[in-house]
Amino acid sequence: MSGTARVRTLPLLAPALGVILVFMVAPMLIAGAYSFLTAGAYGGVRLPVTGEAYVRFLFDRDLDDSLIFDDTYLVIFGRSIALAAATTVLSVLIGLPVAWFMACRDKATRDLLVLAITIPFWTNLLIRTYCWVLILRDQGLVNAALIGTGVTSEPITFLYSNEAILLGLVYSFLPFMVLPIYATLERLDPRLVEAAHDLYAGRWAAFRYVVWPLAKAGVAAGTILVFVPALGAFLAPDLLGGGRKLMIGSLIHLQFTSSRNWPFGAAASMILMAFVLVALVIAARRRAGQVAP
Amino acid sequence: MTSKALNRTTLKRSALALALTLVAGTAHAEGDLFIYNWTDYTSPELIAKFEKDTGIKVTLDTYDSNETLLAKLKSGSAGYDIAVVSSDFVPIFSSEGLVEKIDAPKLEGFSNLDPRWVKPVWDPENAYSIPWNWGTTSYSVNTDAYKGPIDSLSVLFEPPPELAGKVGMFNSPSEVMSLAQVYLGMPPCQTDTANMKKVQDLLLAQAPAVKLYNSDGIIERQATGETVVHQQWNGAAMRSRELNKAVKYVYPKEGVVGWMDNVVVPTGAKNPDNARKFLTFIMQPENMALQSNFTKYSNAVVGSEQFFEASMKDxxxxxxxxxxxxxxxxxxxxxxxxxxxxxxxxLKK
Known part of the structure; x- marks a missing residue:
């Protein structure tokens, strides 16, 4: 880009840069700074500067102030990562066929289906998650139906389990997987699939060697859009999981409220962010490596 | 008591409060009074009567946690004349200089207060606060589903096998642990690690029987029988019982956790005289009864019971x-x- 062109584009970029600076960089810097301070007695932070919040993530202080390895927070992070990963995998397994189905309809139907996918966003996520409580609880719709049809006499407890959390997360984030995959599949030239069949590719081979490589960009985008928010979610774990186990999201929430330890809450979110960043960089590198071997 | 306020939330009531405040807001020569209180925790009838009696125009704002109130008053520009603070936060507010000295014993009507609630530990001279509503935290039982004895906190913390998976707890560390400490007979706010180990062991052993930790929706869970035993506040338990007669609030032999919300005058109040008029007003039995009728919680004004609704009297x-x-x-x-x-x-690892 020439010097004058750069001068000319800068004013055009300014609003975007401003938004990124004010709404992304500044809060991150504040969170980063807070994570190195000491907790105030009634919330907030105070001096001195310390790395204690990060030490605490892996170590517990014994009575004599010596450090002992403590895996509590690792277990909580591990559980959240596993749940977010499971959410992502399930979203791909459900989202890919749905997106393919949508992409194969005619234009009018496609538009209608895209609209249908976005309809849940018209309602607040808290309310939608709470609806799952009403559906799944012991006196809920599912149990009423099961008892009414005589499948069972006693209500089955679906709620307050990891499976219920997973259901809530997949439900919440599935649209974020469907839409990007659909966007890539919609542009897919159907003649490529026909050509594959002409060359004696079966259904599986056509999918594996023609559709999948083209859909992969959408799956990758969807994976980021699903995995990252699922990792920090605390609504589904608290409502559908019954708050029985902590997730990263609820852990951070707790530190900023009743536990009044803002530095540790900030440190936990910095660690979470670092993890996500590293995962994304690795994924991006691998993809770059595949494209240009 | 964050979720207490949330639990009580009835949009209708808040809207009514707002409407009454607006309707009453005509030609007030006596000036203004700005009140800051928990959501759904101010009787609209009480405010309407105060406005009618004094000609003062009341504006009500609400918050959802002590931390919010603390942050707002610390910022110094809140402009409230009256605020309601939980007892545990009163010493913080007074030591940080966020509330004015009101010398409550010198106010007209102070003699109406129950001696039990005068000069409490959180404000030994009643220099800063007078009581608003108070209640207790214990648990309620659905007596249709559980027929065993209910005289001890052991039913909640060491539930018999038949209650496995039917116990509900608050989702707040302090609410759960302060009641656990009452059960274990130790003073609140333990800094003794050996004692806290006992609390931890108790809660870890209880955990498999706990269906959920959630401070919202308890009234309904207990009324529908989704949980059989649930940690609960007395006023909320009363509302569960109104929905389902089998729900019984338990007064265990080990004791209960008590909480009190208190009326204070924030530092820098613009209408301190009107604030005093309000304090005097709410220490009159017939006025404070309006507040209790609205929230279903007790108050500290002797004689207000005779103005209670019939359902509350017994x-x-x-x-x-x-x-x-x-x-x-x-x-x-x-x-x-x-x-x-x-x-x-x-506990939640």
Whole structure:
């Protein structure tokens, strides 16, 4: 880009840069700074500067102030990562066929289906998650139906389990997987699939060697859009999981409220962010490596 | 008592409060009064009567946690004349200079207060506060589903096998642990690690029987039988019982946790004289009864009971046994809060 062109584009970029600076960089810097301070007695932070919040993530202080390895927070992070990963995998397994189905309809139907996918966003996520409580609880719709049809006499407890959390997360984030995959599949030239069949590719081979490589960009985008928010979610774990186990999201929430330890809450979110960043960089590198071997 | 306020939330009531405030807001020569209170925790009838009696125009704002109130008053530009603060936060507000000295004993009507609630530990001279509503935290039982004896906190914390998976707890470390400490007979805000270990062991052993930790929706869960035993506030338990007669609020032999919300005058109030008029007003039995009728919680004004609604007069939830041990939890120091956080994290590891 020439010097004058750069001068000319800068004013055009300014609003975007401003938004990124004010709404992304500044809060991150504040969170980063807070994570190195000491907790105030009634919330907030105070001096001195310390790395204690990060030490605490892996170590517990014994009575004599010596450090002992403590895996509590690792277990909580591990559980959240596993749940977010499971959410992502399930979203791909459900989202890919749905997106393919949508992409194969005619234009009018496609538009209608895209609209249908976005309809849940018209309602607040808290309310939608709470609806799952009403559906799944012991006196809920599912149990009423099961008892009414005589499948069972006693209500089955679906709620307050990891499976219920997973259901809530997949439900919440599935649209974020469907839409990007659909966007890539919609542009897919159907003649490529026909050509594959002409060359004696079966259904599986056509999918594996023609559709999948083209859909992969959408799956990758969807994976980021699903995995990252699922990792920090605390609504589904608290409502559908019954708050029985902590997730990263609820852990951070707790530190900023009743536990009044803002530095540790900030440190936990910095660690979470670092993890996500590293995962994304690795994924991006691998993809770059595949494209240009 | 964040979720207490949330639990009580009825949009209708808030809207009514707002409407009444607006309707009443005509030609007030006597000036203004700005009140800051928990959501759905101010009787609209009380405000309407105050406006009618004094000609003062009341504006009501609401908040959802002590921390919000603290942050707002600390910013120094809140402009409220009256605020309602939980007992555990009163010492914080007074020591930080966020509330004015009101010398409550010199106010007209102070003699109406029940001696039991005068000069409490959180404000030994009543220099800063007068009581608003108070209640207790214990648990309720659906007596259709559980027929065993209910005289002890052991039913909640060490539930018999038949209650496995049917117990509900608050989702707040301090609420859960202060009641556990009452059960174990130790003072609140433990900084003794050996004692906190006992609390941790108790809660870890209880955990498999706990169906959920959630402070919202308890009234309904207990009324529908989704949980059989649930940690609960007395006023909320009364509302569960109104939906399902089998729900019984328990006064255990070990005692209960008590809480009190208090009326204070924030520093820098613009209408201190009107604030005093309000304090005097709410210490009159017929006025404070309006507040209790609205929230279903007790107050500290002697004689207000005779103005209670019929359903409240003989409500067991509002008439604790005379010898009931009520432990008021102070705002815990940092060290105790950190220990509670640790136990809570291990519990939910």
């Amino acid at each position: 409500a067991p939830e509002l008439s604790p046994p005379a010898d009931l041990k009520v432990v008021f939890t102070p705002a815990c120091p940092e060290e105790a809060t950190q220990l509670m956080d640790r136990v809570w994290t291990r």
